[in-house]
Amino acid sequence: MNQKMSCSVLLLGFTMSTPLVACADDSFAQWFAGGRVTGDIRLYDFGRDYAGTASDSPAGSPYTGKNRFDFKDMNAVSLGGKLKWETADLYGFSAGAAMYFAYDIGMNNYTYNPNKLYAANYNYPYLNPLLMGNNRTVTTLGEAYLQYRNPWLLARAGNQVIDNPWVNPSDGFMIPNLYQGVSVIATPISGLQFQGDRVLSYKNRTVAGFQDYNLSALPYDKIIYNGENSGTADAGVAYKDERYLAQAWLYHFYGFADMTYLEGGYKQPVADFTPFADVQYVHETGNGDIGTVDAAVYGAKLGVSLPRHWGNVYVAYNRSANNNVTAISAGVPGAASNGNLFSPYTQIYNTDPLYTTVMNYGLVSARAAGYAWLIGATLHPWDQALDITPTVSDYYTAPYVANARAYMLDIAYHLGGAFKGLTIRNRLGIEHDIPLLGSAYVDNRLMLQYAF
Secondary structure (H helix, E strand, O other): OOHHHHHHHHHHHHHHOHHHHHOOHHHHHHHHHOOEEEEEEEEEEEEEEOOOOOOOOOOOOOOOOOOOOOOOOEEEEEEEEEEEEEOOOEOOEEEEEEEEEEEOOOOOOOOOOOOOOOOHHHOOOOEOOOOEOEOOEEEEEEEEEEEEEEOOEEEEEEEEOOOOOOOOOOOOOOOOOEEEEEEEEEEEEOOEEEEEEEEEEEEOOOOOOOEOOOHHHOOOOOOOOOOOOOOEEEEEEEEEOOOEEEEEEEEEEOOOEEEEEEEEEEEOOEOOEEEEEEEEEEEEEEEEOOEEEEEEEEEEEEEEEOHHHOEEEEEEEEEEOOOOOEOOOOOOOOOOEOOOOOOOOOOOOOOOOOOOOOOOOOHHHHOOOEEEEEEEEEEOOOOOOEEEEEEEEEEEOOOOOOOEEEEEEEEEEEOOHHHOOEEEEEEEEEEEOOOOOOOEEEEEEEEEEEEO
16 A cells, blocks of 8 residues: 555544544454455456458558457456455444455467557457456455444545546456545435545556556557556535436546536436436546646436336437647647547546447547437346346547447346346447447457355
8 A cells, every 4th residue: 555545544543543442352353253255256258359341541551451450359258356354343433355356267369469550458469458458367455445434424545446427446347446545425314425535546457556547548548648647536416316316526637637527317207107317517627748628528318217117218419519629748649639528537448427438439438529329228127137238329520530330238137046146247339430440340248247
């Protein structure tokens, strides 16, 4: 744990723990003995087939193969999970620790062939780097925290999971995004929540350690910044009841930009159906290490919830306005421009809250101004045991990057009885004309998880 985080943990402990210091030895024994173990085991198989042609290569280009950077069809299989232990509460205090791990089980292709047209991460052209990067194992103490909790307050310091709209776990692979810092959540009344976070360091889901970087340090990101940064501070308030939802968030991405995120929604039962309408707004400005950021994004979602808890169907729209700014900082290729949102913890993982973002694409990862439409559904046809989520989405971002279309089908089956906790899930994505990746590619993710 770095020095900054150690100071935060000591401060939380010494300022709030006088009763804890004074407690008897048997209380400490109960504190530990009353703890609980939780976790999960995961077996994931991720494949990507570059099925199309080189749609992004200009005439006379030296690029060959199915896509601009001659990516090969790739695959990765990994076995891993999480083992977590948390103590019982003692005068409101508890501590927790979780080990995360991912292992190659001998099914991956590590053929080495330097890709001179792209980043070194693709020097293993048949290995899908999404699960574990190019590593054969990843093991990390992803959570290690001290916390204070009462019925309306949770204050936590250390390595932890933080979950809010633009700083979240992105937990779709073996190991989630994890954060080192301080988080405070207050719930004074039912439905109303205040949250504030100070992120000092970040652990990307394919590396083992916490670092003073974010996703812009990755060589395959389109906004690249390899320098260190001081993390993020955020604060938000959210309210939700049977009819209304509303939230407002402020983010300060140190050295990069400031963001405001607003969202509201309303639903009204009509007979056996419940129509709903949601809207969102994002405004981001800054002039830092990646150049000028000046973005405004609007969104709306209209739909109806079906009777008998069968799910919902909806249509969604987002627009990212073009600001006619082309800001390239010295030595920073692909810096923010044309109304791009900069999302340092979600941008290549497509886990941002925009209504039209899907598994493999969205306006944030497109890095361009434009607009998008999505038609989708979230269905539970079999007593909540089966989840089916189909979507079709179009992204109109020309002339900045090519327009694209994405088809997604996400199916998850949650077993019960003796197999309760076991989920079998398959996520299929078929994209057309994604910039740099060719005229079409197919992404399939088979995931088995047992949670205990």
